[in-house]
Amino acid sequence: MKFYDCSTAPSPRRVRIFIAEKGIEVPTVQIDLRNREQLTDAFKQINPQCTVPVLELDSGTCLLNSNAICQYLDETCPEPNLMGRDAEERALISSWNHHMEWDGFAAAGECFRNASRGLKGRAMTGAASIDQIPELAERGRQRLQRFLASLNERLGESEFVTGDRYSIADITAFVTIGFMQWTKQEVPANAADLQRWYDQVSARPGSVA
Amino acid sequence: MKFYDCSTAPSPRRVRIFIAEKGIEVPTVQIDLRNREQLTDAFKQINPQCTVPVLELDSGTCLLNSNAICQYLDETCPEPNLMGRDAEERALISSWNHHMEWDGFAAAGECFRNASRGLKGRAMTGAASIDQIPELAERGRQRLQRFLASLNERLGESEFVTGDRYSIADITAFVTIGFMQWTKQEVPANAADLQRWYDQVSARPGSVA
16 A cells, blocks of 8 residues: 655545554655645646545555545454444444535635635645635635534534544544634634543544644 | 435435435435425424435434435445445545545536525525625536546546446436536537446436436
């Protein structure tokens, strides 16, 4: 296996934490997003969508997004389990993880990529040049506020996002919070349950990945 | 099990086709999106995110998005298999399906919801009122054009999206093409491989779902 990473980027960070939680070692190649290495012909041979993370398997198959990569690792390196132990738990964790990804992580990305001066013409990941839409940065900010309020409520009911144990949904939510800090957004002062969870998850050794 | 559907909406259509391909019967409840039934207190008890599809399991657990629902059905009703037979194939299909969803289906949604007169203040699914951004309708249109070109290229290399057999990724791509027709976008005249696949997939009995 070979893991294509960029140590400063939030999307591959989801996989880095997943790998750290598994306690496995995967040979890793850094792709220099700052200098647009993802847009080179060499990298397009690996991923025509020009994004990281990528996991290249020994068969040559390349997996091109975080969830597919984590799914493969959870099946092939089963302990500790991070994506569910039976059909119902796997589907429930997948349902929560999707919510964290679309309403949390994607909103943070919408906010950052449409506001950052360094990303003019790069408002979405991928090969195409896409103009920023300032209204979208503001919309992302509002979506994140609602997301954090609902996550705080959820974490008042259960220890972790999906229930009584840590899963991939916690990783996605945790990386979202780090990512939104890039646009100076923080856990709201009155979100005590979210803060309790964030402190707990931050203390895990894998969280520094 | 109980399936919360809306027979005119594209997101639950992904699940309807999946269920039809499996040849199973699932008790179904129609949610009237046109009259905003998804925003009622009664439906919020089922899905606080106010979206369909939802699959309620016999345990009471509710799965709140298409992928999680299909994953559950593929594990519990294994034939015909639509999401992969081993760890590598499952991850590869997941990777392709994610691409169809983010770059195809989500772009079609961006286009439709930001352009439709009937959806003012409803530019995203969910409980919150979100204003339309006309630039986003145009961005969605451009993203879809690029998506269709890359899908045409892919379908010049392989019979189906993920390889030599039909999978959930074909369902997501097929529903995307029906959805984009709502905004008067069609398969480009020069996309012969995409058209060949579309005709083939349209002829499947499940495609009328």
